[in-house]
Amino acid sequence: MISNPAQQAVDAAITSRRSIRAYLDMPVAREDIEAILRVAARAPSGTNTQPWKVHVLQGERKRRLSSAILAAHNDPELARQHTEEYAYYPREWVSPYIERRRKVGWDLYALLGLTRDNKAGMAAQHGRNYEFFGAPVGLIFTIDRVMEQGSWLDYGMFLQSVMVAARGRGLDTCPQAAFTQYHRIIREQLALPENETVVCGMALGVADLSKIENSLITERMALEEFVKFVE
Numbered sequence: 663m664i665s666n667p668a669q670q671a672v673d674a675a676i677t678s679r680r681s682i683r684a685y686l687d688m689p690v691a692r693e694d695i696e697a698i699l700r701v702a703a704r705a706p707s708g709t710n711t712q713p714w715k716v717h718v719l720q721g722e723r724k725r726r727l728s729s730a731i732l733a734a735h736n737d738p739e740l741a742r743q744h745t746e747e748y749a750y751y752p753r754e755w756v757s758p759y760i761e762r763r764r765k766v767g768w769d770l771y772a773l774l775g776l777t778r779d780n781k782a783g784m785a786a787q788h789g790r791n792y793e794f795f796g797a798p799v800g801l802i803f804t805i806d807r808v809m810e811q812g813s814w815l816d817y818g819m820f821l822q823s824v825m826v827a828a829r830g831r832g833l834d835t836c837p838q839a840a841f842t843q844y845h846r847i848i849r850e851q852l853a854l855p856e857n858e859t860v861v862c863g864m865a866l867g868v869a870d871l872s873k874i875e876n877s878l879i880t881e882r883m884a885l886e887e888f889v890k891f892v893e
């Protein structure tokens with residue numbers, strides 16, 4: 663079996679990535695953000711189309727976006743007027759995905775001491791998405807509408823590369839589809855041209871490991887469940 667320092671470093675960067683939902687009040691240097699994005703942009707894309715665009719938000723600009731979204735999110739009447747532009751999840755949930763989805767949700771809520779009847783508590787936790795979970799850096803990812811499914815595949819590789827490059831620097835992330843619901847507010851705040859659509863957001867910063875939500879370790883299928891050596 664192959665074992666060497668490069669393999670160990672790469673594996674560690676990949677396997678130490680977890681979705682982090684509470685951050686320390688510690689800034690990330692602009693050079694580090696740039697380095698992460700420069701490394702991630704080495705991700706492959708069909709015919710090298712590089713369909714990614716990243717909007718980096720910090721300080722006042724990040725606060726402004728958060729408060730505009732939370733103003734809508736915290737008002738049920740207003741929140742209903744905001745719907746996502748693309749379906750990230752299936753319209754109809756089926757097994758085994760529905761069970762996995764429920765498990766990660768309940769595991770997180772259980773850690774936070776939120777019981778099934780505590781709808782307000784769960785809504786408040788969901789609302790933390792829009793503050794990028796307190797991360798110093800908020801990233802908003804957009805793509806040109808003319809790009810098709812293949813480019814979204816490329817985009818996933820780019821996003822994972824951002825998260826892994828962040829890990830290599832001791833930084834943490836949480837990819838966030840939650841932002842897609844409020845794409846109209848994001849468009850306005852970031853002056854996005856009509857042809858750009860929001861793919862997702864991402865929190866970036868240093869994990870606050872004293873926070874219970876960051877102790878969540880999600881499960882993965884056993885290799886035999888998703889791999890078949892064809893003979």
Ligand SMILES: Cc1cc2nc3c(=O)[nH]c(=O)nc-3n(C[C@H](O)[C@H](O)[C@H](O)COP(=O)(O)O)c2cc1C
Nearest residue numbers: 679680681683766791836837838839840841862880
């Ligand atoms: C594209 C994408 C969007 C996601 N959106 C959210 C989100 O809006 N809020 C959130 O708390 N987690 C979000 N997640 C995190 C997933 O819940 C998480 O990746 C999954 O449960 C596995 O856990 P792990 O990332 O800690 O390994 C998202 C993940 C991906 C890949």
